Amino acid sequence: MSLEHGLRAHDQLQSPACSQERAYSCRRLGGRGGCGEILPTVLRKMHSEKPEVSLVHCTAAISQSRRDVRTWPTVLLLFWDLSLLRMSADVVLCTSAITTLERTSQWYMALQVFDSMPAFAVRPNVISRSSLITAFDKGEHWQAAIHVLIGMPSAGSLPDRISYNSAINACQTGEAWETACQVLTKMPSARLAPNLISYNSTVATCEKSGQWQAAVELLSDMQHSQLRLDVISYNTAISACEKAGEWQIALHLLAALPCCHLEPDVISFSGAISACQKGDQWQAAVELLAAMPLGRVVPDVIAYNSAIAACEKGKRWEMAVRLLSDLVAAKLKPSVVTFNSAISACETTWQAALQVLMVMHTWTTMPDTITYNSTISAVSRGECWQRSSAMLKHIASRALRRNVISYSSAMASFEVGGRWKGALGLCLKMCGSTVLPNVVSGSTLISACAEAGPWHIALRLHASMHSDSAAGPSIASSNSAMSACLASFHWQNALQLHAGICLPDSRVTPDVLSHGSAVMACERAFLHKNAAKVLAQLHDSCYCLCNSR
Template sequence: MLSAHFASVSAFPSHSWQGAAGLRGIRGCCRAVWSRPTKKARCHSRFRGSSAWNSMFCKTAGPPSTLECNKAASSCAKSRRWQLSLYLFQNMESRSVARDVVSFNTAISAAIQGGNWRLAAQIFASISECAVVPDTISYNTTLSAFQVEMHWDVALQFLGGMQEQVVLPSVTGLNTTMSIAERSRRWQLAIVVFTSIAAARKSPDVISYNTVVNACARRGHWKAAMHLHEMMLTEMIQPDVISFNTTMRACNMGREWQAALNLLSTLPRFRLTPTTITYNTALCAYDVGQQWQRAIGLFDYMTRMSIALADSCNAAMSAGKTASAWASAVQLLADMPSKAIQPDRISFNTAISACEQGSDWLMALALLL
């Protein structure tokens, strides 16, 4: 369970979603979003006259129904008009229209579209004040809000609150939390969340494994990445090409280049087609193993298949920046325009480094100029 780890997480700052919860705070936030007169007028002009507006506010048979408001707010959110969606959500209360869980879920999504994760969390926190029971979509959508600014600590406390309410998080919600931890370079937390999936009586999916393997790869923990990869296969979970890309990258980080290439050779067994990222990772493996001839051969193959990018050439050049192959690395740079590949700063820096290995300072100076 995550409860043991939650105890070690520092207390929430004063601007946390729990401290700002309440309908009063939501009203203020919604009014702030809607406070600019020009934006309000522009949005009114776009929405007024539409069938949704007419059915809700221009009919004479009383206030609109909850279903009508939900449909209109959802339509606005899907068309990226999140301000209108929040405006409708706010006005449902002022017009005495009951709000259900769909109303709140739509408003949370709209707040996320607007990049306001605090408002999204406030809307979620107010659900219970309206005697509405949140569903799985409510939890998952609110968790995704914390990805806006990578608030891994808030996401963990949110999961802890779910456990206190005896609510089992879904695999999607746990995957989102792992992604936040991984992108925040908190690989240990990603592993803790991954192990909690079984405690929540859930089965991890391929996204779960890919996320936790990527967390290990960021820190070069190739043994853990390989163990997780093998565990996924043992559990009969079909890997995708991302599974292999991330595990290969972890092996490269641990300088286990042969293990990375062995993973590449197993792709046909799973009927997976290597992507440019897969081949680039293999090029990095050749670089780690100082296999410059094989790297150039793979890059030539990628060029013939029209899947080579500047990163591909840079990786091949890096493999060739040795005392014996530095001229090949410089030649790769010279050939990039003929292959319709635009060199970047890394391309020139790698070629200059190759010239340094070959003690050709005149060529290095020419590349600088």
């Protein structure tokens, strides 16, 4: 976009006569064509006692400076010196300065130059305003870009296709997809047919805004307008579907590429694989990965990562480990995301998780907190509380920050092993650090106490969660506290807990397990009438659950 602006902004400078004059001016000033040499030379000549600098010299210097983004301060200094030395400026020079500042993302400076044009008795033209729109686009000020576009007709500058395209592109930063679509639809009324850039920018805005339906509809509009779509059009629409988890639409778009005489690339496949991952379609993700070489597309790390993540969600740890092996065999370097997904996939098989972690240490890829959290979670399921505790200490030794997930996962290993004191000790350590407990950690600790700990500790923990606005109660913690009371033959306490969560202002909603525990407490306490009431509540709960599905 910027290159197109630059070419149009300097049409006058590109004429044969002007090109010769510009080259002569550069040689006369002692420059050899490099912008780093011409600009300082022009400034020195301007401030000499007998300045030999003309408007052509300044325009040539600014035009050459577009090749080096580091020269924008000198360009700005040269421009302001024009007014100090009472030298004139024309629209070509001003536009050249705006374009240079736009290319270096100096939107505010570009606006200053634009606003100073009337002081030189220069009227901005369509190229100046289009360059300013692009400057606002790069500065992530889409409202200002739209404001300039809307004001162009009243200012006597009819916007052209580049003006519209720049304004549409600016809408991406603000995720203003509706505005982008409105700008696109107004182009025909301005006797401008939207081109591929117009549509692709609008599709990209819809993609960033999470509007996959609008993105797909725009593809259909492009086909009806007899525009030849490119791979970028489809890739952006596939990405929009991927973000929304619309894996079926993403696969349909991928399959439509050959029908449009377009070859899918690695971005096309990676987007479709990621869509399958978000849609819990691990088999489709693996099949797409396997189909990439058949389409003469070499899978990259991102494609493998998406497929491994799909296997993780599908709880297919064997396939995840196999894909990791295939990635290494393809001479690709696995990233930390690769290993994290593979370890998380091995959550139910802690030995495999440890093996993947050992493989990770053989690479230069450094494990992060997520790596160790996933490993601790896998080890906890294997009741290896010693390993989980050692892993928790290892996080700190690697100068990594332990978070609430780290502690909660380690506490879960004590829960399974019936070592409630160990879980309580970890909770105290967590509270002594800067890490605040949450619902998961509190529920895990209560569950550990329910397994083998004193029932009154479980009740105190549950009560503290109710009073803690940060952690808050959960149905899991309430059920665990009720289980602790049942295991200790304290039926009345279990029924009191059940009555509390059944109140209208309760922060949790009882489930089937809650009502089942209450029925058991009533039976053991010989409270048959109460049991009948709880059974009625259980019936209503099951009825609501069935209707919600």
